Each structure stands twice: as C-alpha cells, then as structure tokens.
Amino acid sequence: MTDHLMQNYLPLPVTFEKGEGAWLWDTEGKKYLDGLAGVAVCGLGHAHPAVTRALCDQAATLVHTSNWYHIARQEALAERLTALAGMDRGFFSNSGAEANEAAIKLARLHGHGKDIDKPTIIVTEGSFHGRTLATLTATGNRKVQAGFEPLVQGFVRAPYDDLQAIETIASNNNEVVAVMVEPVIGEGGIQIPDAGYLQGLRQICDARGWLLILDEIQTGVGRTGKWFAFEHASIQPDIMTLAKGLGNGVPIGACLARGEAAELFQPGHHGSTFGGNPLVCAAALAVLDTMEKEKLVERASQLGQQFIEGFQATLAHVDGVVEIRGQGLMIAIELDRPCGELMNTALQAGLLINVTATQVVRLLPPLILTDAEAQQLIDGVSKLITDFLN
Numbered sequence: 524m525t526d527h528l529m530q531n532y533l534p535l536p537v538t539f540e541k542g543e544g545a546w547l548w549d550t551e552g553k554k555y556l557d558g559l560a561g562v563a564v565c566g567l568g569h570a571h572p573a574v575t576r577a578l579c580d581q582a583a584t585l586v587h588t589s590n591w592y593h594i595a596r597q598e599a600l601a602e603r604l605t606a607l608a609g610m611d612r613g614f615f616s617n618s619g620a621e622a623n624e625a626a627i628k629l630a631r632l633h634g635h636g637k638d639i640d641k642p643t644i645i646v647t648e649g650s651f652h653g654r655t656l657a658t659l660t661a662t663g664n665r666k667v668q669a670g671f672e673p674l675v676q677g678f679v680r681a682p683y684d685d686l687q688a689i690e691t692i693a694s695n696n697n698e699v700v701a702v703m704v705e706p707v708i709g710e711g712g713i714q715i716p717d718a719g720y721l722q723g724l725r726q727i728c729d730a731r732g733w734l735l736i737l738d739e740i741q742t743g744v745g746r747t748g749k750w751f752a753f754e755h756a757s758i759q760p761d762i763m764t765l766a767k768g769l770g771n772g773v774p775i776g777a778c779l780a781r782g783e784a785a786e787l788f789q790p791g792h793h794g795s796t797f798g799g800n801p802l803v804c805a806a807a808l809a810v811l812d813t814m815e816k817e818k819l820v821e822r823a824s825q826l827g828q829q830f831i832e833g834f835q836a837t838l839a840h841v842d843g844v845v846e847i848r849g850q851g852l853m854i855a856i857e858l859d860r861p862c863g864e865l866m867n868t869a870l871q872a873g874l875l876i877n878v879t880a881t882q883v884v885r886l887l888p889p890l891i892l893t894d895a896e897a898q899q900l901i902d903g904v905s906k907l908i909t910d911f912l913n
C-alpha cells in the first residue's frame with residue numbers, strides 16, 4: 524500500500540506475484556483460478572511460453588526504433604491481421620482508447636471529404652469506448668463522463684440494438700458520417716444484440732455512405748468463439764478496433780480499415796511514438812501463432828457452451844437470477860440486485876470474477892482453460908451466487 528498513487532482505482536485487497544496458465548499466486552502464496560484474464564486480455568493465460576519466448580527474444584534483439592523507419596514486425600502483424608479480418612490496412616496504437624481515437628479521426632476525415640462541416644458519429648447507450656476525451660464522449664455511460672465536461676462535439680446517441688432509432692436520427696441529421704458500436708456490449712453488462720442488428724447497421728451504412736465502425740476491443744481475437752464478433756453476423760465493418768486480447772498483456776491496440784476508409788490517413792494525419800514497436804508486435808504475432816496452433820478460437824466457442832450449459836444447470840432455477848447469457852467466453856449472469864461485493868467473496872474463495880453494470884456477474888476467462896478448470900469455475904461461481912442470493 525502506498526499514498527503515492529492517484530486514487531482513480533479502488534483495488535481489491537490482493538497483490539499477485541506470479542501466474543501460470545489460468546492460475547495466479549498472491550504474495551502469501553495463495554492460489555487463484557482466473558475467470559477474468561485481466562479483463563479479456565490474457566487469452567492465452569499467464570506466462571504462456573510462446574509469448575514469453577517472443578518477448579525475451581525480441582527484447583534481446585531490438586525493442587524500439589521509431590515509425591520514422593520501417594518496422595518488419597509491424598508490417599508482418601498488419602499483414603496477418605488484415606488477412607484474418609478481411610481488412611486492407613492497419614494502424615497500431617498502445618491501447619483500446621487510442622485505437623478508437625484513430626477510428627474517430629478516420630470517420631471525421633471521411634466526412635470532411637464529403638464537405639460535411641461537423642461530421643457526426645452515431646454511438647449507443649450502454650457502450651464503453653475508453654477514457655480519453657473523445658472516447659469517453661462516445662461512451663454511453665454518464666458516470667464515465669461526469670466531471671470531465673465540456674465533452675467533445677460530433678456524437679449523437681441511439682439506444683443499443685434499435686435500428687429504427689438509427690433511421691430516425693438519419694432522417695433528422697444530414698451530418699452523420701458513421702455508426703460506432705460494440706458487436707456485444709462488454710463493460711455495459713454483456714448485452715448481445717438481436718441476430719439482425721449488425722446486418723441492419725451494415726445496410727443502413729451502405730445506403731447512406733456512412734462508415735460502420737465496430738469496437739472489437741473486448742470481443743476481438745477469439746473471445747466470442749470467432750476471430751472477430753462480426754463473423755457471427757456474416758458482415759464486414761469498414762473500420763474495426765482491437766486491443767485487449769491482441770498482446771496477451773503487452774500494451775497494443777489496432778485500428779483496421781477496409782476500402783476507402785483504409786486510404787484516408789495520409790502522412791502527417793496521425794501517429795504514435797510507441798505504437799507498433801518491435802516488442803509489442805512480436806508478442807501479438809506470437810499470440811496469433813499460438814491461437815492458430817492450439818485452435819483456441821474453436822476452443823473458446825466450445826468452452827462458452829460448457830459455461831452456459833453449466834450455469835443453466837446450477838443457477839437457472841435460483842431465485843434472484845435474472846438471466847444467464849453469453850457469446851463464446853463473454854459470459855454473464857445477471858442478478859436482480861447489486862452484487863459488487865461478490866468480487867470480494869470470490870477472491871476469498873480463490874476465484875477471480877468481475878461484476879459490471881452493477882448487477883451482472885461477468886466472466887472473461889482465458890481461452891486455454893481445461894474442461895476441469897472450466898467446471899471448477901462453474902461450480903465455484905454457482906456456489907457464490909447461490910449463497911449470496913440466499
């Protein structure tokens with residue numbers, strides 16, 4: 524404990540010292556099963572040997588040069604990611620918020636290219652897009668914004684999973700240039716839209732010449748049981764952002780674009796000192812290699828089903844459980860009451876879980892879980908919730 528950190532976080536009373544796979548050990552030697560993976564970051568678990576090797580080898584060779592020079596690892600990563608995602612070009616940042624900033628800047632360039640003076644982006648209620656001024660403005664949660672006004676101009680909000688609301692905005696506002704949504708809302712409580720929502724957005728964007736921007740920072744890189752969540756809807760975005768699962772804990776974000784949107788940035792338009800340096804790109808390449816080799820995308824889908832079926836069996840009939848839902852390894856158990864204290868009781872029981880949107884227990888476990896570890900999480904979390912509700 525120190526008095527010398529700003530007080531923007533409220534950490535639980537534990538300090539972890541080492542990790543391996545789905546397990547963490549605290550400074551007292553107590554062992555925890557990780558159902559959160561650093562908030563959808565460590566998809567390959569902790570200290571995965573392939574990532575460790577890539578980091579050590581790259582650190583011993585070259586950590587950083589500058590985007591003033593070609594970076595072979597960055598070029599290789601752009602080729603891998605665009606091929607996987609069906610996109611054309613990528614820009615690398617250090618975080619999710621910065622990846623979204625790049626997407627927002629692309630949308631504004633797109634608008635100015637059509638002589639729209641105040642290009643406006645439609646964003647949704649309940650969304651989370653980051654903590655920079657533009658991304659907290661895009662975020663559909665007043666708590667994230669309060670105290671930081673004035674907010675950034677050029678955003679208009681619609682309810683999530685409501686195509687009619689988008690059409691209504693379209694007919695009243697001729698400065699709209701893009702729609703930016705999460706394919707599954709993460710921080711806002713794992714909200715999964717209707718099957719036709721993303722397809723409907725795609726059609727509206729095509730009809731009006733808008734860009735469809737998907738924030739896949741939480742859903743991307745295998746988390747939902749597909750490489751990218753848009754694949755569930757068989758559509759293709761114009762712009763997609765990634766971050767959390769991409770580096771397995773090494774700070775890297777990406778903004779990928781396709782078609783006209785991929786050609787918008789010209790020299791001088793955007794940049795980052797650290798973004799896409801050899802070290803982080805080596806880690807991300809190792810993540811992609813390992814996901815392919817260990818077939819972790821398919822595994823996420825399979826495990827997701829095991830979680831949903833498991834929780835249905837243990838919790839569906841419990842009074843106070845409102846809904847059990849998920850897509851791949853984004854899993855939610857919504858309760859009828861606030862349940863933030865469950866994070867603490869889980870910790871005492873040696874389990875790491877999260878509560879978001881006040882009353883949603885959220886699991887974002889690593890994709891490398893064994894069946895037995897998944898079952899241990901299901902049993903442990905079911906018991907915690909049942910005890911809490913009784």
Ligand SMILES: *Cc1c(COP(=O)(O)O)cnc(C)c1O
Binds near residue numbers: 740
């Ligand atoms: C976590 C998250 C972000 C922000 O990423 P940072 O790396 O914290 O800036 C943005 N969008 C979504 C959907 C996220 O889950």
